[in-house]
Amino acid sequence: MPSILKQLSNLIAASVDQIDAACEAQGLQFPSLDEPFSPESEGARHIPDVLKAIDIIVVAANQLIATAQPPISSAIDFSNRLFTAAVLHAVNEANIAEIVREGGPKGLHVSEIANKSGLDADRIGRLLRLLATNYVFKEVSPDVFSHNRISALLDTGKSLETLKKDPIGKHDGTTGFSAIIGGTLDQGLACGGVLLETLQDPKFGHSQEPNEAVSNKAYNTTLQAFEFLELPGNEARFRRLGVAMDGSSRMHPPDTLLKGFSFATLPENGLVVDVAGGLGSVSLVIAKAYPKLNIIVEDRPQVMIEAEKFWMSNLPKALNTNRVRLVGIDMFAAQPEVSNKPDLFILRQILHDWSDLYAHKILKHLRDAAGLNTRLLIAESVLSYACEQSSDEVAIKGAKLPALPAPLLPNVGGANALTCFKDIAMMMLQNGQERTLLQYANLLKSAGWELKEVRRPVGSGHGHLTAVPI
Structure with a gap:
């Protein structure tokens, strides 16, 4: 029987072959790390077979490193990630990405970066070298740095002069x-x-x-x-x-929410309520795809001020005709009265902000405002245990995860680490949490909802949970 190392390397090699074949069939090139980033250049990563193969590569590569590397090296690597995060934060806040962009593919010397940023040249070089060693930025020659595909994501696309004039609006009008x-x-x-x-x-x-x-x-x-x-x-x-x-909605193909629920089953002129929907970026996708649906975007009054600007820039007709309404609310108060019972409530990346105590309150208010035919769509990251699924979880429609080849972790290991990171981030922020499917089922039941189905659209990163009133 092949060694663990050989099994993992074989999985990586087979997955690379799968990606190459899928890209060739679609006439696409898999993007190089050295190529500039653009959403259009990510086409290869939207191919379902490619996405599945990427997961295998990531989990197998992480497991291969953890297996091959001495344990003390792995432990030290983990502890040193704090420094990488601190350096990335400093570089991002000092607008280094925007300065480096000016050098194009040839890059900028640290002395030029220092002159524009006001920081010390030697220290800038040391910061950027740590990042380049971790595949963020590229050191094209000694002390000369340019962007690569990852570092380009730090760049707002704005000039340094613009950022200095309006530091508060640094991210306004960007990809996010x-x-x-x-x-x-x-x-x-x-x-x-x-x-x-x-x-x-x-x-x-x-x-x-x-x-x-x-x-x-x-x-x-x-x-x-x-x-x-x-x-x-x-x-x-x-x-x-x-x-x-x-x-965050741009991190995944824009139609993934549409694949997470059968919007076509909603009645003509049906009402969709996007609870705590922020600016309404998700509702915008729905409004464009289903022009006969009415939509209410709800969030704090302060957010609705920015939301109006967002809609007037992207789909003003929907706002002007009252097909889309922006309503300031308190999530923990009763839902505003509407002439018809909502056909669908949407909670996208909302419940993870809150502990069970407060998530229950949100769900209970929605249940009180629901009609017999109202459905609830929850789009959230779903935590998976790093072991086999329980029989209770598998019993939920759509819950069973595809079996992974041995010796990979059942929860896709490193390819699924983002959900675990987000879980800790939510805990630190305000005692929120990501949840397992069984935790969602129990939470929903406590508020008068029954979890009926979970869908996992390829490339979404979220589980799409549909619940109905009990």
Whole structure:
């Protein structure tokens, strides 16, 4: 029998062959790490067979490294990731990506980057070299750096002069990728240092309250995270969050939500309510695909101000004809009265912000406003155990995960690590959490809903859970 190392390397080789064959059949080239990033160049990664093969490569490669590398090296690598995150944060906040862009493929010398950024040339070189060693940026010659496919995501596309004039609006009008990265680093680095202290706190360590979380200790505030962002002085963070939420929808093919639920089964002129929908980027996709549906986008009043700008830029007719309405709400209060019972409630990446105590309140208010035929669509990352699924979970329609070839972890290991990272991030933010399917089923049942089905559209990264009133 082949060794574990050989089994893993064989899986990687076979998956690469699968990607090459799929790309050749579609007449596409798999993008190089050295090529500039653009959404259009990601076409190969939207092919279902390619996405499946990428998962195998990522989990097998991570497991191969963990198996082959001395355990002490792996442990030290884990501990050193803190430095990589800190360096990435510094580079992102200092607008280095926008400066490097000016050098094009030939790159810029650290002295030129220093002149434009006001930072020390030697230290910039050391920061960028650490990132380039981890495949973020490219050192084209000694102390000369250019963008690669990953580092380009940090670039807002704006000039350095524009960013200096309007630092608060750095991410406005961008893809949102830099906003996602910036927000993650900002929160993670601030909260990571007080995680243990919070876990050991007799009160905070067991609390489900959103204002008794790791972030409250990190930022020395008694406010919930979203209330904290609305304070004077946090304008840049607040606006970055809105852009990041929009950007998160760009991380996956735009039609994945449409594959997660049968929207065609909704009645003509049916009502869809996008609860805590942010700017309404998800509703925009629905509005374009199903022009005979009516949509209400709900969120905090402050968010609705930005949402109106978003819709007037992207689909003004829907707003002007009242087919799409923007409503300021409090999620923890009763739903606003509408003339007809909603046909569908959507909660996309909302419940993970909240502990079970508060998620139950949201779901209960939706249940109280639901009609007999109302359905609830939850689009969230679904946690998988790093072991075989339980029989109770497999019993849910669509829940059974495809079997992976040995010796891979059943939950796709490193290819699924983002969900585990998000789970910790939600805990630190305001005692929220990602959940397993059984945790969702139990939570829904407690609020008067029954989980009927889960769909996992290829490339989505989310489970799409459909529930009905009990």
